[in-house]
Amino acid sequence: MENVLEINQLTKAFSSKTALDHVSFSIRKGTCFGLLGPNGAGKSTTMKILTGILSADSGTVRMFGMDAAANRLAVQKQVGYVPQEITLYDKLSAIDNLKFFGGLYGITGTLLKTRIEAVLQETGLSDRAKDQIKSFSGGMKRRINIACALLHEPKLLILDEPTVGIDPQSRNHIFDMIRHLRDSGVTVIYSTHYMEEVEALCDEIAIIDQGKVIAQGSLEQLFDRFAQKAVYLETGKNFQPESIGEVKKIYRRGHGWVLETDHPLAVMKTLLDHQESGDELKAIEMVKPSLEDVFLSLTGTSLRD
Numbered sequence: 288m289e290n291v292l293e294i295n296q297l298t299k300a301f302s303s304k305t306a307l308d309h310v311s312f313s314i315r316k317g318t319c320f321g322l323l324g325p326n327g328a329g330k331s332t333t334m335k336i337l338t339g340i341l342s343a344d345s346g347t348v349r350m351f352g353m354d355a356a357a358n359r360l361a362v363q364k365q366v367g368y369v370p371q372e373i374t375l376y377d378k379l380s381a382i383d384n385l386k387f388f389g390g391l392y393g394i395t396g397t398l399l400k401t402r403i404e405a406v407l408q409e410t411g412l413s414d415r416a417k418d419q420i421k422s423f424s425g426g427m428k429r430r431i432n433i434a435c436a437l438l439h440e441p442k443l444l445i446l447d448e449p450t451v452g453i454d455p456q457s458r459n460h461i462f463d464m465i466r467h468l469r470d471s472g473v474t475v476i477y478s479t480h481y482m483e484e485v486e487a488l489c490d491e492i493a494i495i496d497q498g499k500v501i502a503q504g505s506l507e508q509l510f511d512r513f514a515q516k517a518v519y520l521e522t523g524k525n526f527q528p529e530s531i532g533e534v535k536k537i538y539r540r541g542h543g544w545v546l547e548t549d550h551p552l553a554v555m556k557t558l559l560d561h562q563e564s565g566d567e568l569k570a571i572e573m574v575k576p577s578l579e580d581v582f583l584s585l586t587g588t589s590l591r592d
């Protein structure tokens with residue numbers, strides 16, 4: 288599958304602060320790509336370089352097969368950007384905001400009318416079209432902000448932490464919109480510091496920390512490479528966890544034990560065999576790996592810190 292975006296060795300510093308340190312990744316057409324990292328990792332800086340708001344100190348960006356710096360206008364026409372800060376006119380209605388942003392993209396007349404109807408439908412806010420933005424919840428404002436970025440039917444949609452501080456209903460709506468766009472062939476870059484969002488939404492992920500991409504791949508690849516596999520079990524009093532082979536580490540969790548192992552199936556079989564020989568087994572399951580485990584194993588710190 289063709290790459291919509293190829294970033295190679297991107298660097299950016301603000302005075303003495305290195306924001307991006309040789310960042311490279313590529314994104315395939317029609318995928319949702321998650322840029323995951325803590326505050327200050329460099330996510331916004333990367334996105335601002337992609338949209339031409341900032342220029343990189345060094346490195347290259349290729350978009351749709353073109354050098355982005357040399358073909359800024361041609362590239363920009365195919366990119367929709369939803370910045371972290373909501374940029375709407377509070378005193379204007381949703382529809383007037385959309386007319387304004389449509390004008391910025393050079394869309395006018397019947398096409399503008401059709402596109403406004405389409406994006407309002409996509410955001411689920413058609414019935415609020417004539418209401419002033421100041422009467423909208425944070426989540427609804429965010430949805431209109433996304434609608435603005437979709438007016439010109441971009442092939443690549445870049446969203447910078449779009450769910451910070453919004454209600455669950457709007458969040459679910461945004462997720463549905465993104466999935467729908469992705470399924471219709473739009474490529475999406477989604478930045479967040481919420482691991483659960485990346486797990487729910489993204490096909491490919493780059494984990495960024497202190498300006499560096501520290502891991503990249505699909506969820507399965509990241510779990511496979513970086514998350515410790517484990518088995519959780521609850522047993523009767525006689526259980527002696529030390530007696531289980533192939534276990535690297537054992538610790539208590541809730542009413543049971545977590546057994547870290549590179550061979551969870553073999554450990555589960557051993558445990559089930561033990562049960563046949565009289566040990567009381569109340570629960571046994573594989574521990575589902577998470578991006579939190581991946582981040583912890585890569586950096587030694589928690590993303591939630």
Ligand SMILES: Nc1ncnc2c1ncn2[C@@H]1O[C@H](COP(=O)(O)OP(=O)(O)OP(=O)(O)O)[C@@H](O)[C@H]1O
Pocket residue numbers: 301304305306324325326327328329330331332333448
């Ligand atoms: N205009 C600027 N001037 C000085 N430093 C900046 C500027 N913009 C970003 N930085 C610094 O660059 C680093 C990366 O910031 P960036 O905003 O890209 O991070 P982020 O991952 O998007 O985090 P956040 O979620 O907090 O926005 C941070 O240390 C930040 O303080």
